[in-house]
Amino acid sequence: MRGRNVLLLALTGVTAFGGLGLAGCKEEPPPPPPPPPPPPPPPPAPEPIDIQGLLSEMDADARIVFPQSVAPVDADLGRAVVEFAEAFLSGDDSEARAMLDLTGQAVLDRLLVTGGWYDATDNLEAVQVIELREFGTGQGGSVTYAYQTPGSAYTLSWNAEPGPGGALAFSGVDSSKEERPRASDFGDAEYESPAGGSADATGALEESPLLLYISMEASSILMQDLVGMTMTPEAIFEQAKALIPAEELADAQDMFEEGKAADANGETLNASQVRGLVDAMTLQIQMQLAALPAGPDGAPAVTQDDIIGALAQAMSMSKDEVQDLYNGG
Incomplete structure (x- = not known):
């Protein structure tokens, strides 16, 4: 209440002072200025990219499943998500290295020495984009893929952020260890694990x-x-x-x-x-x-x-x- 009272006192003082200054003046006060025009409406939100158009343009591997429901606005992010999935499906360690951050490159080096890279990629049948979130225009985002192997599927999550050269660099983040029979099960909100x-x-x-x-x-x-x-x-x-x-x-x-x-x-x-x-x-x-x-x-x-x-x-x-x-x- 104190702030309200102070404001009322201030306004009262200004009004009284103004009244004293205008005493004896018989001119009509000028009309109030017209109200300012309303602000323009906000621009429409940008539309997500057309995933099928992107996949066709890139001649992408047919084993990549990228639903329109998770399409980003940033075409560069969408393109990088597709290219990274292709590197795994093809087992192309050179392509994967070019898209990984320094920590990921060190992991890849060890996987190549031990054969783990080939163990992980040779059995891949498909890769599905399950979730994709953008960090902001030109700032990359986070993506979760489901990797289909014979009889089972699992997920890995990555952040894709601008690297030193400006291109998006992928870094691994914590992922669920859940396994499901099919990669598509991870994108199914009604999926229920059978009991037994x-x-x-x-x-x-x-x-x-x-x-x-x-x-x-x-x-x-x-x-x-x-x-x-x-x-x-x-x-x-x-x-x-x-x-x-x-x-x-x-x-x-x-x-x-x-x-x-x-x-x-x-x-x-x-x-x-x-x-x-x-x-x-x-x-x-x-x-x-x-x-x-x-x-x-x-x-x-x-x-x-x-x-x-x-x-x-x-x-x-x-x-x-x-x-x-x-x-x-």
Whole structure:
């Protein structure tokens, strides 16, 4: 109320002072000026690019699925998203290198030495753009792809931002480890994972406590074996307290314990789950290791054989048994 009262007093004082100044003046006050014209309407929002036209113009790989519903406004971003998908589908490491940031290039170097690049790309059947968000005009954006392999699909997410030369550079970001039977399932809002035991599960971490448990155990084994870092599942949950809402974290911990109990009861992952988990971890673990400082012997590397070995330990199976599951059971 104080501010309102001060304003009223000020206005009253001005009015009174003005009245004194005009005392005895008999001229009519000038008419008020006409109101200013209304502001022009805002320009219409820019329309998203025509994806089919872009794919035709680029003569893009027919195995790329890019729905119009996620089309960007920035044609350069759309073009880069297509080119990056093509690099994976063709296994063209030179093209991929040209589009990766420095960290991604280091990861690619290791994948080429270990053969992980070919393991990850030789089996690709299709790549679908699931989500695409723009950071602003000419500022790039973020994209999530679903990668289709025989019998299963997984996702990887990337930021695409202007690099030193102005071209968009892709950098890996945290991705879901969920696996679904088809890449198109990730773009289906009505998709539901079928219920059932480990033999029927699709491999989605959110739906399979056993898969969550095995994946976390295998990741802990890999970190210990490759870089000597003790990162138990319990430590992972502790670190996650600052990132995940308490209720969601509690649900994940409950699922982990369910998976641990299922493992103790002799349940195991099926071939589709093992294959999807190995393919996803091949790239994701490499990206995590790339962020670690290099030791005296150079930066650590992980191979598909390392991942299968870690899964074998986590599943209390031999490497040959896990390899057979990866190959289709």
